[in-house]
Amino acid sequence: MPTIRKRGAKWQVQIRLSGSPAVSRTFPTKSEAVAWARATEAEVHANGTSTMDSSRPSCPVTLRQLLERYRDQVTPRKKSRRHETCRINKLLRDAISDTAADAVTPGMIATFRDKRLKSVGSQAVIHDLVLLGQVFRVAMNEWDLGLPENPVSKVRKPKQPSGRVRRLTSDEFNRLTVAGQSIMAGDIVGLMCFALETAMRQSEILNLLWADIQWTSRTLLIKDSKNGTPRVIPLSRKAIQILEGRQGLKLKSPFPYHVRAVQRAWDATVGDAGVDDLHFHDLRHEAISRFFEKGLGVPEVALISGHKDMRMLLRYTHMTAAEIAKKLD
Known part of the structure; x- marks a missing residue:
C-alpha cells in the first residue's frame, strides 16, 4: 500500500512492495499524489517494476x-x-x-x-x-528532497563518552600565570582568572559588555548563553577587581578579543607552561568544582553556571564517601 504524507506545502508518496525497490515522488497537490500512487502500484503489481518511477529524474544533488x-x-x-x-x-x-x-x-x-x-x-x-x-x-x-526515509535514522550512534573531568592544580596555575604574562600582553591571564572566578564560558566572557555589569550589587548579566536563557550571576570580590583593572585600560568591552586570537594565545600559554591536556573550557569545570568546595548548594551553583539538568551538575561535586561521613557526625 502506498504511504502519502504532507511535507511542508507538498505531498510525498512512498510505495514499498515485497520484491520491488521502493519508489517515491513529491507532488504539489494530494490528488496528483493519489493518482500517481494508484497508477504506479498497479504497474508494479503487473510488471514487477515501474516505468513511471524510472522516468522520474534521479536526485539532481549530491x-x-x-x-x-x-x-x-x-x-x-x-x-x-x-x-x-x-x-x-x-x-x-x-x-x-x-x-x-x-x-x-x-x-x-x-x-x-x-x-x-x-x-x-x-x-x-x-x-x-x-x-x-x-x-x-x-x-x-x-527542500523537497524525495527520499523514503532519512538514511541516518537507522544508524546506531556510538556510546556516549563519560564527561570530561580535568582539575587544575595550583602548580599548573602558577606556571600558566608566568607563561601567560608574555602572551597577548598578559591578557590571557586575566581571561583565565576571570573564568575561574565566574565559571563563564569563553564565548560568554568575550561577548561581555560594560553595560552588563552592576557594580553596586556585584552582579553580571549574561544575555547570550549556550542554552538561550539569560542569567544574572554574582561576582566575587576578585572578579570585581579583575573587571576594575580592565576598566582602567579604556577598552570598548572587558575582553574585546576574537575567539581565534584567544585560542592561539591559550595554546601558546599552555605549551610554554608545559601543561598537558588542558582546555580553556576545563576552567569552567574547575570553577564549578570550587563553588561546591566552598559550600555552595546545587541550586546556588546552578544559578551561576546556568545548568538546567541537575544530574549534569552533580558530576562537578567530587564528593567522597569519607567526606560525607564527617558531615554525619
Whole structure:
C-alpha cells in the first residue's frame, strides 16, 4: 500500500512492495499524489517494476551540495555556527559527500561512522551523525528532497563518552600565570582568572559588555548563553577587581578579543607552561568544582553556571564517601 504524507506545502508518496525497490515522488497537490500512487502500484503489481518511477529524474544533488547549502543557509542562524561550519567543512573532505543524496544508504553512513571512530573520539562521531541527520531532515522537509526515509535514522550512534573531568592544580596555575604574562600582553591571564572566578564560558566572557555589569550589587548579566536563557550571576570580590583593572585600560568591552586570537594565545600559554591536556573550557569545570568546595548548594551553583539538568551538575561535586561521613557526625 502506498504511504502519502504532507511535507511542508507538498505531498510525498512512498510505495514499498515485497520484491520491488521502493519508489517515491513529491507532488504539489494530494490528488496528483493519489493518482500517481494508484497508477504506479498497479504497474508494479503487473510488471514487477515501474516505468513511471524510472522516468522520474534521479536526485539532481549530491550530499556535498546539501551540506554546502545547509552550511550557507541554516548554520549562520545558530549559536554554534563557528563549530558547525568547521564540522561541515571536514565532512566535505570525506568521499561520502560526493555520493548522490538519494543514493546514500544507512550502510554507507555506518561505514563512515566506523572509519571516523578510528581517528576521533565517539563524541565527535556522534556530532557528525547528528549533523548529517539534520541536513537530510531539512532537505526532505524544506527542500523537497524525495527520499523514503532519512538514511541516518537507522544508524546506531556510538556510546556516549563519560564527561570530561580535568582539575587544575595550583602548580599548573602558577606556571600558566608566568607563561601567560608574555602572551597577548598578559591578557590571557586575566581571561583565565576571570573564568575561574565566574565559571563563564569563553564565548560568554568575550561577548561581555560594560553595560552588563552592576557594580553596586556585584552582579553580571549574561544575555547570550549556550542554552538561550539569560542569567544574572554574582561576582566575587576578585572578579570585581579583575573587571576594575580592565576598566582602567579604556577598552570598548572587558575582553574585546576574537575567539581565534584567544585560542592561539591559550595554546601558546599552555605549551610554554608545559601543561598537558588542558582546555580553556576545563576552567569552567574547575570553577564549578570550587563553588561546591566552598559550600555552595546545587541550586546556588546552578544559578551561576546556568545548568538546567541537575544530574549534569552533580558530576562537578567530587564528593567522597569519607567526606560525607564527617558531615554525619
